[in-house]
Amino acid sequence: MPATHDVIILGAGAAGLFCAGLAGQRGKRVALLDHADAPGKKILISGGGRCNFTNLHTGPERYLSENQHFARSALSRYTPADFIALVERYGIAWHEKTLGQLFCDGSAKQIVAMLLEECRAGGVDLRCGLPVSAVEHADGLFRVGFGAETLAAPALVIATGGSSIPKMGASGFAYDLARRFGLKVVQPRPALVPLTLTGEDALFRELSGVSAEVVASAGKQRFREAALFTHRGLSGPAILQVSSYWRPGESIAIDFLPDLAPGWLAAAKRERPRVHLPRVLGALLPERLAVRLGEQLAIGAELGNTADRALREAEARLAAWRFTPNGSEGFAKAEVTAGGISTAGLSSRTMGATAVPGLHAIGEAVDVTGWLGGYNFQWAWASAHAAATALADFS
Ligand code: FDA
Numbered sequence: 001m002p003a004t005h006d007v008i009i010l011g012a013g014a015a016g017l018f019c020a021g022l023a024g025q026r027g028k029r030v031a032l033l034d035h036a037d038a039p040g041k042k043i044l045i046s047g048g049g050r051c052n053f054t055n056l057h058t059g060p061e062r063y064l065s066e067n068q069h070f071a072r073s074a075l076s077r078y079t080p081a082d083f084i085a086l087v088e089r090y091g092i093a094w095h096e097k098t099l100g101q102l103f104c105d106g107s108a109k110q111i112v113a114m115l116l117e118e119c120r121a122g123g124v125d126l127r128c129g130l131p132v133s134a135v136e137h138a139d140g141l142f143r144v145g146f147g148a149e150t151l152a153a154p155a156l157v158i159a160t161g162g163s164s165i166p167k168m169g170a171s172g173f174a175y176d177l178a179r180r181f182g183l184k185v186v187q188p189r190p191a192l193v194p195l196t197l198t199g200e201d202a203l204f205r206e207l208s209g210v211s212a213e214v215v216a217s218a219g220k221q222r223f224r225e226a227a228l229f230t231h232r233g234l235s236g237p238a239i240l241q242v243s244s245y246w247r248p249g250e251s252i253a254i255d256f257l258p259d260l261a262p263g264w265l266a267a268a269k270r271e272r273p274r275v276h277l278p279r280v281l282g283a284l285l286p287e288r289l290a291v292r293l294g295e296q297l298a299i300g301a302e303l304g305n306t307a308d309r310a311l312r313e314a315e316a317r318l319a320a321w322r323f324t325p326n327g328s329e330g331f332a333k334a335e336v337t338a339g340g341i342s343t344a345g346l347s348s349r350t351m352g353a354t355a356v357p358g359l360h361a362i363g364e365a366v367d368v369t370g371w372l373g374g375y376n377f378q379w380a381w382a383s384a385h386a387a388a389t390a391l392a393d394f395s
Contacts (some may be wrong), residue, residue, distance in 0.1 A: 001143065001152050005125065007029040007391050008144050008333055009157040010132060011174075012039035014380035015363025024122020031153065032119065033146050036169045037129040038119050040112040042352040045168075048378070051108035054080040054381070055374035056100035063367045063379065064244055066186055070343040071368045071379065074351070078385035082377060089391040090114045099225075101373045111148025123144065142358065155391055158361040159384070162337025163188050170331070174341060174365035181356050184342035186367040189322070190334030191244035194235035195252070195325035203292065204229055204323075209284050211236055215255040215385035217320075218242040224258060224299060229289075233325060243328055244338055253320040256293065262319075265303070265311040277314065290341030293318065336376050350390030351383050360387040 007023055009016045012034035020032040031154040032039075034191055055062075058080050060072040083104070087094060092114065095103035104110055119126055130147035135156070137143075142156035158172045175185045197205060203395070207229035214227045214239035228236030242252050258263075268280050278294030280303070297314045299306055331337070341361045345353055351366070362383040370376040 001141075001150065003141055003153050004151045005029045005153040006144060007031070007155040008033065008151055008153045009133075010034075010144070010177075011114045011125060011363070011365075012036075012128060012160070013044055013159060013161050013363065014040065014115075014377055014382045015365075016157070017112075017119060017163075018381050019157055019159060019362060019384035019388045019391075020124045020126070021115060021118030021122045022385060023391045024119060024124045026122075026388065026392035027123075028391055029153075030119075030122065030124045031144075031151050032124050032126045032128075033132060033144065033151075033222070034126075034128045035131050038124065039128060041168055042165070043112050043115075043377075044108050046108055047103050047374075049108055050103040050106075052097070052101050052103050052374040052377070053094075053111055054083050054102050054378045055371075056102065057082055057094070058375060058378045062371045062375050064191070064338055065343060065367050067343045067367075069181070070346075070348050071382075073348040074382040074386040076253065077389075078382040083378065083381050087111075087114070090117070091231075099373055116168035134171075135180075136284065137181070137359075139331045140358070146265060155358040155360065157387055157391075158341070158359070158365055159363050160365055162340060162364040163331045164190065164334040164364075166331060166339050170337075174361065176320075178341040178361060178365075181353060181359055183345045183353055183356075183361070186339040186342050188337045188339040190328050190331050191338035191369050192240040192335035192372050193243045193328040193330070193333055194230060195233050195239055195243055195323075196327045196329060197233035197323060198326040199324075201323050203296075205231055205233060207288050207292060210288050212256065212286055212289060213258075215236055215258040216252060217243045217255075218245040218250065218252045221245045222294055227254060228319075234331065237372055240335065244336075246325065246328075246369070248327065249324075251322045252323040253322055256289070256321060256386070257318055260284075262315065264306055264384060265315045269303040269308070269311060274302050276300075276302055277306075281318075293321075316351060334368055335372070336364055338367075340365050340367045340369075343367050347390075349386060351387040352390060360390070362387050 133145035225237035280291035
């Protein structure tokens with residue numbers, strides 16, 4: 001069977017759509033296939049419906065990967081400024097919310113419409129709503145069964161994402177396919193995900209709905225953002241960030257009062273010796289949280305009658321409160337999947353498999369996982385751009 005296309009891209013999400021449009025506009029005959037009934041579904045629900053499409057502070061250090069340097073090449077050749085220029089070309093209004101995070105003023109639908117228009121301009125053959133039944137590779141051609149048809153091309157791009165949110169059609173498809181082509185897969189795990197608490201820590205679940213700005217840390221990684229107590233444990237941006245670095249069995253630490261310098265409790269003792277600890281905490285933290293922390297610290301006496309050592313210990317606990325999560329809310333609630341197709345078998349310039357000419361992998365399917373805040377979409381755009389550029393040169 002002769003080639004029907006120059007490139008077949010599996011997965012019409014952020015990375016697949018962007019790669020298809022670019023390769024199509026560079027003269028490639030592109031087929032873009034997705035088993036979902038419509039393209040770009042995760043984009044539509046992202047950023048609370050406004051799509052946090054990039055982050056101004058993008059850099060390889062804001063990504064997790066077994067190879068910390070892998071993302072550098074693609075990220076430096078397609079930057080947030082490049083994507084902003086595209087967004088502006090389409091007249092999509094945007095704003096910076098916080099911490100370099102850029103959102104649409106209007107709706108994530110505008111980003112999907114833009115990507116679809118880019119595909120249209122590239123003459124992309126987009127097909128949705130049927131299963132990819134088989135993928136074969138022989139005589140320099142990849143043959144892909146899609147519904148009742150078979151398509152063939154000398155290049156194949158895996159852009160089917162990670163395992164997060166199976167309800168939306170996510171699957172381990174990319175990993176199975178990659179393994180069949182001899183690529184290694186770094187054990188996928190939920191990331192940017194709420195953590196669950198049991199045992200002693202479960203007392204904090206009673207604070208469901210309470211949030212506070214904290215510094216949360218897992219190992220050396222520290223994030224200053226809001227933490228939220230939930231009926232299952234901990235969530236909020238600070239917790240989602242550390243969840244990507246947390247491993248089962250480990251603890252995380254929370255600094256509930258990151259703005260206070262050491263010795264602040266001793267100073268409070270001198271200024272207000274008659275006051276009790278929960279009262280002091282109540283002026284600094286949400287009431288219910290202050291009460292719970294006060295109970296746990298169990299300093300019953302007035303500050304004036306409490307030894308300085310006990311106050312220093314209380315301060316130290318408040319600055320690094322240990323929680324040992326018993327798990328996370330899993331792929332059902334994880335914003336992304338960490339791990340994935342190992343970068344060891346991929347070129348960082350082309351996203352191509354070094355051992356299988358014509359095969360590429362991009363986006364979340366690859367073992368490159370960004371922080372919360374637009375970094376994952378920037379990786380989708382940058383890795384897609386790297387692959388499309390290489391495909392345009394591939395004859
Ligand atoms: P993506 O998941 O977008 O696309 C994969 C495509 O492959 C899907 O269309 C799927 O249907 C298809 N597919 C899967 N299996 C297949 C199969 N077997 N056959 C055919 N097709 C198949 N990131 C960010 O930077 N800013 C943000 O605001 C958010 N917000 C956000 C909110 C929520 C609720 C979630 C779950 C995630 C985010 N993210 C995010 C993360 C971001 O959505 C994610 O990293 C990118 O969509 C990844 O793009 P990909 O194209 O790699 O995968």
